[in-house]
Amino acid sequence: MLEGLKKKAKKISKDMILVNIGIIALGIFLVLYPGGAKEIICRIIGGIMSAWGIFKIFEYLIVKHKAEISVFPLIGGCILLGIGVYVLISPGLLSAIVTAALAVILFMGAVFKLQYALQFVRNQSKLWWIQASGAILLIVTSVIAFINPFGGPGNIIMIFIGIALIADGIWDLITIIYISRFLKNVSEDITTNSSNSSKYIDTTAEYTDNK
Numbered sequence: 715m716l717e718g719l720k721k722k723a724k725k726i727s728k729d730m731i732l733v734n735i736g737i738i739a740l741g742i743f744l745v746l747y748p749g750g751a752k753e754i755i756c757r758i759i760g761g762i763m764s765a766w767g768i769f770k771i772f773e774y775l776i777v778k779h780k781a782e783i784s785v786f787p788l789i790g791g792c793i794l795l796g797i798g799v800y801v802l803i804s805p806g807l808l809s810a811i812v813t814a815a816l817a818v819i820l821f822m823g824a825v826f827k828l829q830y831a832l833q834f835v836r837n838q839s840k841l842w843w844i845q846a847s848g849a850i851l852l853i854v855t856s857v858i859a860f861i862n863p864f865g866g867p868g869n870i871i872m873i874f875i876g877i878a879l880i881a882d883g884i885w886d887l888i889t890i891i892y893i894s895r896f897l898k899n900v901s902e903d904i905t906t907n908s909s910n911s912s913k914y915i916d917t918t919a920e921y922t923d924n925k
Contacts, residue, residue: 727894738883744876748869756808760801767795816875817860823882824852830889
């Protein structure tokens with residue numbers, strides 16, 4: 715059971731590390747290319763939608779010869795392909811949504827920090843207030859990103875969000891390392907206590923047999 719928990723914790727840690735590395739990379743991209751960031755992100759979304767639409771269309775054309783299936787996958791694929799191509803041609807269609815989506819990512823980071831803070835409280839860690847403060851700060855940051863009080867061109871807000879994403883990703887990586895070390899120490903303590911208990915039982919049994 716203990717080994718299963720350790721493997722599960724390692725998998726979660728690896729997944730979270732990859733996610734936060736991606737967030738840091740996104741933040742660096744926004745800081746370095748604030749002017750064209752929205753357009754590039756929109757074109758990536760358009761490309762993904764187009765590819766998914768083409769996949770659904772080919773899937774329908776291939777499967778329809780093997781079984782009687784609904785025509786809805788074909789219609790859905792055509793709609794996805796049409797929207798994707800339109801976004802690729804006119805990326806400004808999603809530009810307003812991109813800023814809101816990035817603000818949501820920051821807000822989700824705040825939610826994770828609140829979870830970390832609660833977990834630290836349960837583990838009686840004195841560092842819980844740091845996570846709670848980070849969550850509050852990130853909530854404020856996400857609200858600023860959403861309402862965009864800077865006005866004018868989107869360069870300033872993109873750089874602001876980029877810096878926030880970099881800080882959030884680094885913060886979470888440090889937190890993951892701390893939690894991993896904590897879980898490792900707990901696991902070692904449990905193993906040690908279990909070993910000591912086994913030795914005590916064996917000694918007691920041997921003493922009883924000799925008696």
